[in-house]
Amino acid sequence: MNTLIKNVTALLPDGAVSVVNIAVADDRIVSVGETPENFQAEKIIDGTAHFAIPGFVNAHTHASMTLLRSYADDMKLMDWLEQMIWPIEAKLRSDDIYWGAMLAAVEMIRSGTTAFADMYGPDMERVAEVVETSGLRGVLSRGLIGVAPDSEKKLEENAALYKNFHGAANGRITVMFGPHALYTCPPDYLRKIAAKAQELGAEVHIHMSETMGEVENCIKEYGKRPFAHVASTGLFDNGTLAAHCVHLDDEDIDLIKEYHIRVAHNPGSNMKLASGTAPVPRLLEEGICVALGTDGTSSNNNLDMLDEVQLVALLHKVHTLDPLAVPALTAVKMGTEYGAQALSLHDVGRLQVGNKADIVLFSMHGAAWTPCYNPVSLLAYSAKSTSVNTVMVDGRILMENGELKTLDEERILFEAQKVADRLTK
Ligand SMILES: N[C@@H](CCSC[C@H]1O[C@@H](n2cnc3c(=O)[nH]cnc32)[C@H](O)[C@@H]1O)C(=O)O
Numbered sequence: 477m478n479t480l481i482k483n484v485t486a487l488l489p490d491g492a493v494s495v496v497n498i499a500v501a502d503d504r505i506v507s508v509g510e511t512p513e514n515f516q517a518e519k520i521i522d523g524t525a526h527f528a529i530p531g532f533v534n535a536h537t538h539a540s541m542t543l544l545r546s547y548a549d550d551m552k553l554m555d556w557l558e559q560m561i562w563p564i565e566a567k568l569r570s571d572d573i574y575w576g577a578m579l580a581a582v583e584m585i586r587s588g589t590t591a592f593a594d595m596y597g598p599d600m601e602r603v604a605e606v607v608e609t610s611g612l613r614g615v616l617s618r619g620l621i622g623v624a625p626d627s628e629k630k631l632e633e634n635a636a637l638y639k640n641f642h643g644a645a646n647g648r649i650t651v652m653f654g655p656h657a658l659y660t661c662p663p664d665y666l667r668k669i670a671a672k673a674q675e676l677g678a679e680v681h682i683h684m685s686e687t688m689g690e691v692e693n694c695i696k697e698y699g700k701r702p703f704a705h706v707a708s709t710g711l712f713d714n715g716t717l718a719a720h721c722v723h724l725d726d727e728d729i730d731l732i733k734e735y736h737i738r739v740a741h742n743p744g745s746n747m748k749l750a751s752g753t754a755p756v757p758r759l760l761e762e763g764i765c766v767a768l769g770t771d772g773t774s775s776n777n778n779l780d781m782l783d784e785v786q787l788v789a790l791l792h793k794v795h796t797l798d799p800l801a802v803p804a805l806t807a808v809k810m811g812t813e814y815g816a817q818a819l820s821l822h823d824v825g826r827l828q829v830g831n832k833a834d835i836v837l838f839s840m841h842g843a844a845w846t847p848c849y850n851p852v853s854l855l856a857y858s859a860k861s862t863s864v865n866t867v868m869v870d871g872r873i874l875m876e877n878g879e880l881k882t883l884d885e886e887r888i889l890f891e892a893q894k895v896a897d898r899l900t901k
Pocket residue numbers: 538553557561562565595596597598618619620621656657683686745771772775
């Protein structure tokens with residue numbers, strides 16, 4: 477289908493903002509600016525008084541954890557995981573994973589997210605089903621906790637997920653391996669995952685250096701800091717998306733550069749779990765790809781990427797006492813373009829010819845957008861995601877004028893609540 481978005485204020489790849497027409501043929505952007513004379517639009521969207529950005533990319537989440545939103549708050553990470561989260565996750569059934577991810581899809585589309593990197597399990601094929609139905613873009617990994625007796629089986633499940641779904645749904649689904657963390661995966665298990673990933677040509681999504689305790693225990697147990705330890709297993713050899721990366725020293729940063737590791741920074745989760753402040757301005761200065769994630773909704777507690785854009789812009793200013801740290805445009809790029817890079821989505825994340833048409837329109841009506849000197853600043857410091865009006869992925873409209881086109885929202889909220897009631901009964 478050919479769609480023309482007319483007269484829209486757009487964020488261009490060089491950071492400039494200008495009023496353009498965006499022509500979309502099937503799944504790709506074919507022009508930004510003047511519309512080609514021979515372009516036949518089947519659908520025209522009036523972009524007047526709308527701000528177009530590449531869709532948000534949530535670079536680290538656990539979608540089905542929407543079911544555990546507000547179930548356990550105000551705890552330390554290890555207490556939270558061991559006492560509350562892991563026991564209830566052990567009760568999750570296949571349908572629960574599905575309805576949790578469906579609830580996540582509603583929330584993501586409504587707040588302008590077009591792609592997400594998910595680490596969860598079991599039954600990640602149910603999340604793939606949600607990606608297919610919702611029209612979102614998903615980078616899925618089967619979370620691998622290697623201490624239980626069924627760790628081999630999980631690794632096989634991740635490999636099967638790769639074989640069955642990598643490149644599925646017109647390429648909207650890609651698959652990575654998902655070792656949870658170095659404290660839940662012994663070195664032998666990390667080596668096995670690395671070998672399997674190498675064999676299939678798959679990348680890896682892992683939690684790294686989230687808390688001070690993780691770093692201290694790693695040094696105690698293995699005589700090395702986390703990045704050196706994990707590098708020694710070969711896990712970083714095939715391309716890596718590393719969530720958190722809060723507690724880093726120079727040696728860690730050198731390894732992140734050496735292995736071209738992309739960082740998914742989760743300011744909301746890091747603040748809520750009091751994990752610490754990642755050295756984001758330094759990482760950006762070093763040329764490292766730093767994207768943004770929400771983490772799961774049990775440590776955030778929502779999937780709203782505009783919150784993360786606003787938090788990253790504010791957190792690093794107060795942390796460094798430098799009001800120039802992480803300016804508005806950088807924050808927005810972290811949430812969009814750098815997110816796409818971090819997920820290895822090479823033709824996503826920029827409103828430019830040839831890229832996939834993953835486009836979000838914000839309505840610029842209302843007090844939070846008035847007066848409008850600088851739409852990028854308004855986005856980073858003033859707007860709410862409730863002004864997300866229209867969402868397109870792969871040229872397909874998932875939400876138009878605030879109405880979801882691919883999902884039955886009422887049914888999804890009902891089913892998710894039903895699952896939550898059963899889980900906590
Ligand atoms: N339960 C699955 C594996 C899930 S991997 C993803 C795991 O990450 C957990 N998780 C969520 N947020 C965080 C975080 O911030 N740090 C560490 N783990 C987290 C989450 O609760 C979930 O258990 C299985 O073994 O079959």
